[in-house]
Amino acid sequence: MIIHSSDQVSRARFLKRFPVPKNFGVPAESRIVQGRTWPAPEGARRVKVFKIYRYDPERGTNPRIDTFHVDLDDCGPMVLDALIWIKNKVDSTLTFRRSCREGVCGSCAMNMDGTNWLACTRFISDLDAPAVIYPLANMRIIKDLVPDLTHVFAQYEMIEPWLHVKTPDPEKERLQSAEERKQLDGYYECILCFCCTSGCPSHWWNGNRFLGPATLLQAWRWLTDSRDEGSEERLDRLEDPFRLYRCHTILNCTRTCPKGLNPGKAIAEEKKAILERRS
Amino acid sequence: MNRPRMRSPFGSAIWLGSAKTGVEHWWAERVSAVALVPLTIWFLAAIIFHTRSDHAGFVAWLREFPTTILIILLLIALFHHAALGLQVIVEDYVHSDLKFAVIVGVRLTCFAAAVAGILAALQIALAS
Amino acid sequence: MTHIRPRSPNIQSYRPQLTSVLSIANRITGVVLSLGGVGLVVWLVAAALGPEPFSVVQGFFASWPGQIVLFGFTFAFFLHLCGGIRHLVWDTVHGFELASIYASGWAVVAASIVLTAATWIASIFMGA
Known part of the structure; x- marks a missing residue:
C-alpha cells in the first residue's frame, strides 16, 4: 500500500488528551519532570519547536521533557530528519532507533503529537507547534526514545x-494457489x-x-x-x-x-x- | 538487568497458559445484545405512549399478557447482558484479588435485581 | 541499586480519537444503563406495591432532577444501542476499513442525538 500522507484521517484538534491528571496512575519512577531548553540555532528563519521525552538510565533521575529548536531550512521534511538534525547539531546524546528511513524496518516507531507512527514517514509539517515526541506509549524505556520491546x-x-506442518515434506515444495x-x-x-x-x-x-x-x-x-x-x-x-x-x-x-x-x-x-x- | 523478576520474558508472557475458553462469555454477550435491540425499543415506545398514565393505567398495561412476557424477557436479557459486561469492566481495571469479590458482588446483584423485577411483574399480572 | 526503568505515558499523553472516545463512551453508557436497569426494577416493585409507593417513584421522575436523569438515560440508551449495533456488524467481520470505521462512528453520534430528541418530542406530544 502506498502511503500518500502521514495522516490517514484528520486528527482531533479539540481534545489533545483525555481529561485525566498528568500523573494519573503513574508510579514515582515514571513521573516526567521539567527538562532543559536548548538554544535556538542562530540566524535560522524557519524554526519549529520540538518537545522531546528524555531519560538517561545512567543519571538515575526521572524522565524529563527537553525543548529543542529545529532549523527547518537546514533539515529534511520528516520527523526522523529533525531527530537526526538535533543529534548532529544540538545534543549528540539524543537516543533513538532508526535504520531504513523509508517505513519498512519499523525501528523508528514513536509517539508524535499523541499518536504512534514511524518517525521516517511522518511529515514535520503534519505536527502541531510545538511538536511533542514521546517514545511508544506504555513501554519500559531503556533510554530517551528507545523502548524495551x-x-x-x-x-x-x-x-x-x-x-x-504435520504431513511429511513433499518432494519439492508446499503449493499454494494464487487465491x-x-x-x-x-x-x-x-x-x-x-x-x-x-x-x-x-x-x-x-x-x-x-x-x-x-x-x-x-x-x-x-x-x-x-x-x-x-x-x-x-x-x-x-x-x-x-x-x-x-x-x-x-x-x-x-x-x-x-x-x-x-x-x-x-x-x-x-x-x-x-x-x-x-x- | 533492570528486570524486577528473574522469570524469563517468555515465561512471563505464557504465565498460567491459555484458559481454552472465553468464547462462551463473548457469545452470550452478543446473543443477549441481539435480544435487547427489539425488547428495549418496544419498552421505550410503550413508556412514551404511557407518559401521562397514572398507577391504574400502568398496572392495566402491565397486566396485559404480552406486556408481562416482554417485560420478563427484557429483565432477563438486560441483567444477563449487564452481568457479562460489568464483569469484563471489572477484569479490565481491578488487578488485585479484590477482583473476585467485586465480580461475585456484580453477578449476585444482577441476579437479585432480575429476580425482584420478574416477581414484581408477576405480582402485578397475577394479582386478582 | 538497580533503577527501575520508567514506563512511557499512555492515557496521560495518547491523543483521544473517535475510536477510543466512542469505545469508552460505550462502556460508560453500559454502566449507566445497568443502573437504569436497577431503576426499572425499583419502578416495577413500586407499581406492584400499590398506588402510594408508585406515586413516590413517579413523583421523582416527574421532578426536574428526575427529568434530567431520564434524559441522561435516554441518550445513554441510544448511544449504547447504536454503538452496540456497530459492534455486532464488526463481529461479522464487516466495516473494518478506516473510512467505514469513521463513517459509522459519526453516524452513531448523529443517530443518538436525533433519536434522543425525537423520543423527547414524542413524549411531550403524548403528555400534552
Whole structure:
C-alpha cells in the first residue's frame, strides 16, 4: 500500500488528551519532570519547536521533557530528519532507533503529537507547534526514545510465528494457489513496529495477559495460511478471556498502523473462527 | 538487568497458559445484545405512549399478557447482558484479588435485581 | 541499586480519537444503563406495591432532577444501542476499513442525538 500522507484521517484538534491528571496512575519512577531548553540555532528563519521525552538510565533521575529548536531550512521534511538534525547539531546524546528511513524496518516507531507512527514517514509539517515526541506509549524505556520491546516480542514468540506442518515434506515444495496466497495480503506486511499494540488501551491495562493487536494480527497471518496445519493448537492458544477476548474492538490499532494494515479485522476473523469451530 | 523478576520474558508472557475458553462469555454477550435491540425499543415506545398514565393505567398495561412476557424477557436479557459486561469492566481495571469479590458482588446483584423485577411483574399480572 | 526503568505515558499523553472516545463512551453508557436497569426494577416493585409507593417513584421522575436523569438515560440508551449495533456488524467481520470505521462512528453520534430528541418530542406530544 502506498502511503500518500502521514495522516490517514484528520486528527482531533479539540481534545489533545483525555481529561485525566498528568500523573494519573503513574508510579514515582515514571513521573516526567521539567527538562532543559536548548538554544535556538542562530540566524535560522524557519524554526519549529520540538518537545522531546528524555531519560538517561545512567543519571538515575526521572524522565524529563527537553525543548529543542529545529532549523527547518537546514533539515529534511520528516520527523526522523529533525531527530537526526538535533543529534548532529544540538545534543549528540539524543537516543533513538532508526535504520531504513523509508517505513519498512519499523525501528523508528514513536509517539508524535499523541499518536504512534514511524518517525521516517511522518511529515514535520503534519505536527502541531510545538511538536511533542514521546517514545511508544506504555513501554519500559531503556533510554530517551528507545523502548524495551522484550515483552511484546515474547508475546509474539508465543504464537509460534512459523509454518506448522504435520504431513511429511513433499518432494519439492508446499503449493499454494494464487487465491490462497491472496488471503495473506494485509497481514504478511506487518513490520512489527508495535505502534498498534502500544496504542491499544486494553494492552495498557492488561498487557501482561492480552496479546495485543500486533501479535494477534500475526496469529491470523498463520491461521489463514493455506499451507499451515497447526490451526487447532493455534486457536487453542488464543482462546482465552485475556489473550484474545481482552480486545474490545476499540480500533486504535487500525487507526494508528503506519502500514495501513488492519489488526482489528484480523482479531474479528479470529473470534469468528473460534465461534465457527464450536457452532 | 533492570528486570524486577528473574522469570524469563517468555515465561512471563505464557504465565498460567491459555484458559481454552472465553468464547462462551463473548457469545452470550452478543446473543443477549441481539435480544435487547427489539425488547428495549418496544419498552421505550410503550413508556412514551404511557407518559401521562397514572398507577391504574400502568398496572392495566402491565397486566396485559404480552406486556408481562416482554417485560420478563427484557429483565432477563438486560441483567444477563449487564452481568457479562460489568464483569469484563471489572477484569479490565481491578488487578488485585479484590477482583473476585467485586465480580461475585456484580453477578449476585444482577441476579437479585432480575429476580425482584420478574416477581414484581408477576405480582402485578397475577394479582386478582 | 538497580533503577527501575520508567514506563512511557499512555492515557496521560495518547491523543483521544473517535475510536477510543466512542469505545469508552460505550462502556460508560453500559454502566449507566445497568443502573437504569436497577431503576426499572425499583419502578416495577413500586407499581406492584400499590398506588402510594408508585406515586413516590413517579413523583421523582416527574421532578426536574428526575427529568434530567431520564434524559441522561435516554441518550445513554441510544448511544449504547447504536454503538452496540456497530459492534455486532464488526463481529461479522464487516466495516473494518478506516473510512467505514469513521463513517459509522459519526453516524452513531448523529443517530443518538436525533433519536434522543425525537423520543423527547414524542413524549411531550403524548403528555400534552
